[in-house]
Amino acid sequence: MLDREQKEYLIHLIQNDQPIPEDMKYDLFPALQEEYELTYAGKMRKEDLLANQDGTFPIPLQVERVFTQEESADRSFDPQDGWRNMIVFGDNLQFLKTVCEDRDPVIRGKVKRKVRLIYIDPPFATQDEFQNREGAKAYSDRKQGAHFLEFLRRRLILAREVLADDGSIYVHMDPKMSHYVRAILDEVFGKNSFVNEIIWSYKSGGASRRYFARKHDNILFYAKTPRYIFHPQEEKSYNRNYKPYNFKGVPEYQDEHGLWYTMVNMKDVWNIDMVGRSSGERIDYPTQKPEALLARIIEASTDPGDLVMDFFGGSGTTMAVAEKLGRRWITCDLGKLSYLTMQKRLLSIEHSRMPVSGSGEKTGEKYGKKAAPFMTCTLGIYDLEKTLEMDWEKYQDFVSGLFEFRRTPLSIGGVAFEGEKRGFPVKIFNYLKYSDSGVDEDYLQSMTESLGAGAPSRIYIVSPATRVSFIADYEETGGTRYYFLKVPYEMIEELHRSPFVRLRQPRSRGDVNEIEEMKGFQFNYNPEVDCRLADLGETAALYVDSFTSYIIRDGAEADFATLSGIYADFDFHGDVFVMDEVRFWSEIESGKKEHADTRIERDGDRIRAVVWEFPKKLLGDYAMFIFSDIYGNDIKVKLSLKKTEKRNG
Numbered sequence: 295m296l297d298r299e300q301k302e303y304l305i306h307l308i309q310n311d312q313p314i315p316e317d318m319k320y321d322l323f324p325a326l327q328e329e330y331e332l333t334y335a336g337k338m339r340k341e342d343l344l345a346n347q348d349g350t351f352p353i354p355l356q357v358e359r360v361f362t363q364e365e366s367a368d369r370s371f372d373p374q375d376g377w378r379n380m381i382v383f384g385d386n387l388q389f390l391k392t393v394c395e396d397r398d399p400v401i402r403g404k405v406k407r408k409v410r411l412i413y414i415d416p417p418f419a420t421q422d423e424f425q426n427r428e429g430a431k432a433y434s435d436r437k438q439g440a441h442f443l444e445f446l447r448r449r450l451i452l453a454r455e456v457l458a459d460d461g462s463i464y465v466h467m468d469p470k471m472s473h474y475v476r477a478i479l480d481e482v483f484g485k486n487s488f489v490n491e492i493i494w495s496y497k498s499g500g501a502s503r504r505y506f507a508r509k510h511d512n513i514l515f516y517a518k519t520p521r522y523i524f525h526p527q528e529e530k531s532y533n534r535n536y537k538p539y540n541f542k543g544v545p546e547y548q549d550e551h552g553l554w555y556t557m558v559n560m561k562d563v564w565n566i567d568m569v570g571r572s573s574g575e576r577i578d579y580p581t582q583k584p585e586a587l588l589a590r591i592i593e594a595s596t597d598p599g600d601l602v603m604d605f606f607g608g609s610g611t612t613m614a615v616a617e618k619l620g621r622r623w624i625t626c627d628l629g630k631l632s633y634l635t636m637q638k639r640l641l642s643i644e645h646s647r648m649p650v651s652g653s654g655e656k657t658g659e660k661y662g663k664k665a666a667p668f669m670t671c672t673l674g675i676y677d678l679e680k681t682l683e684m685d686w687e688k689y690q691d692f693v694s695g696l697f698e699f700r701r702t703p704l705s706i707g708g709v710a711f712e713g714e715k716r717g718f719p720v721k722i723f724n725y726l727k728y729s730d731s732g733v734d735e736d737y738l739q740s741m742t743e744s745l746g747a748g749a750p751s752r753i754y755i756v757s758p759a760t761r762v763s764f765i766a767d768y769e770e771t772g773g774t775r776y777y778f779l780k781v782p783y784e785m786i787e788e789l790h791r792s793p794f795v796r797l798r799q800p801r802s803r804g805d806v807n808e809i810e811e812m813k814g815f816q817f818n819y820n821p822e823v824d825c826r827l828a829d830l831g832e833t834a835a836l837y838v839d840s841f842t843s844y845i846i847r848d849g850a851e852a853d854f855a856t857l858s859g860i861y862a863d864f865d866f867h868g869d870v871f872v873m874d875e876v877r878f879w880s881e882i883e884s885g886k887k888e889h890a891d892t893r894i895e896r897d898g899d900r901i902r903a904v905v906w907e908f909p910k911k912l913l914g915d916y917a918m919f920i921f922s923d924i925y926g927n928d929i930k931v932k933l934s935l936k937k938t939e940k941r942n943g
Contacts, residue, residue, distance in 0.1 A: 764778060863917065
């Protein structure tokens with residue numbers, strides 16, 4: 295009940311059109327819980343979340359690329375229904391809201407309440423909260439714990455809306471947070487929707503003389519309704535030197551070296567090894583989960599052709615196993631490493647092996663099929679042409695502010711330019727006037743010929759992203775380097791109830807699962823990089839002479855200070871980037887033995903160059919490198935050793 299002081303305070307707020315504090319909404323509009331709920335700072339009412347009162351809105355998906363394979367015709371689902379499996383790069387709360395709204399043409403009528411299974415392996419949020427005495431912090435930072443619980447709860451509320459009525463959800467946690475998360479799941483799904491707590495037991499991990507060795511994770515299994523699909527999985531039950539007592543319905547027994555066994559329903563304790571180097575699965579991604587673990591879950595809770603979702607995509611294990619078992623899938627992640635890792639895993643899936651069966655027996659056979667049709671999509675970065683209606687003058691004003699250049703008309707060799715950036719001319723491609731053309735090789739060649747001998751060394755071209763034919767972010771023609779400033783969609787900030795939260799990418803592998811959220815829309819604002827390939831004999835090296843990020847909000851710039859990582863496709867073909875390796879900034883600057891192939895060359899305190907050395911035999915005719923800053927902005931550069939002078943030493 296509200297006391298007199300609280301009532302007067304609320305009346306004052308209402309009379310003055312001021313917002314009601316979040317923690318008082320529960321007193322005014324109490325939720326109808328059957329028995330109990332977990333309370334903590336910052337908890338939002340379900341009704342407010344679904345009404346987008348958190349400042350996060352449904353936003354359109356933009357298809358980046360569609361991958362089609364003729365080999366997909368033998369799949370158990372009909373490719374004529376227009377479905378494509380999906381890898382989505384973006385914030386999963388925005389993504390779930392887009393799915394729940396069910397208006398986006400990419401997914402309308404195909405995902406909401408049609409997802410048969412959701413598996414998620416969210417960040418456990420225990421790094422700051424649970425440290426021993428040697429770690430100094432212990433359990434004191436309750437704000438971080440509350441933030442994590444609400445972070446997860448909001449996504450679980452939307453996940454329930456996405457699930458089919460006969461669907462299930464599996465939430466993977468460690469023992470330190472699982473009891474809190476179980477209380478959240480009881481609240482969101484109902485305590486009677488709890489099915490199992492699965493204990494995943496493994497051999498890996500350390501030990502201590504201060505506690506029993508920690509060798510398990512918890513997987514919480516909930517159903518949306520009592521009508522959920524479930525296929526019992528079987529495992530072997532052994533007895534040594536004598537026959538087991540009679541199991542009904544299993545009439546056959548076999549003798550294996552004195553061990554008698556029969557098949558019984560699988561228990562809720564699973565002994566599955568982690569992904570080791572000898573497993574054949576390892577893809578060098580932190581927190582990668584074994585395919586056998588996901589195979590049991592998917593086989594138990596889905597049928598062939600069903601739709602599986604994982605909105606903490608990570609290394610893509612859920613996606614890969616669903617693909618191999620003939621299920622449809624959709625996955626989402628906000629991390630650049632995850633996004634590129636999942637694409638590579640799928641494009642090379644035919645060379646991987648089938649997952650271990652539910653009974654724990656290895657099949658040993660290669661999968662041997664190319665991936666079914668799938669698409670990659672981005673969330674929060676859009677083509678201005680499709681989303682903002684502006685006259686030409688307003689558009690030019692908008693992009694000059696977006697990319698920070700001066701509206702200064704000038705002419706070189708009879709070619710008109712609309713602005714100047716860092717002393718170089720800026721051309722704004724008129725997509726309204728030239729509706730049937732774009733920035734392609736013919737466009738650049740025509741401009742180069744018109745400029746003639748007076749062509750500058752650098753030209754910036756502003757264009758909607760879909761009108762640029764080059765995957766790299768600059769192209770050299772006739773001695774001029776053309777930089778492409780690709781225009782995304784930016785919703786007016788005043789339409790949002792809370793400020794934008796800019797995405798931050800990690801600078802080390804250990805941070806790839808840090809909790810990140812993005813509110814609003816993200817500028818795809820390309821950094822600038824000067825780099826080259828050098829021939830060192832048996833090896834080659836990527837020399838990065840400078841890397842500069844321009845942060846729109848505060849105008850800050852600093853060489854290498856915002857470099858997150860460098861992703862490499864050493865043998866680049868066509869327009870599909872397939873990641874071979876990645877080097878995060880922490881690995882570049884550490885100087886440790888395991889990262890001896892990267893180094894920093896200095897001139898006093900100034901970084902002169904970042905160097906990544908690798909076997910020359912890895913290189914094809916062209917290599918593609920993606921340089922990513924900590925805000926998720928990229929620049930793609932295509933290089934050829936044949937066009938690079940040989941460098942000794």
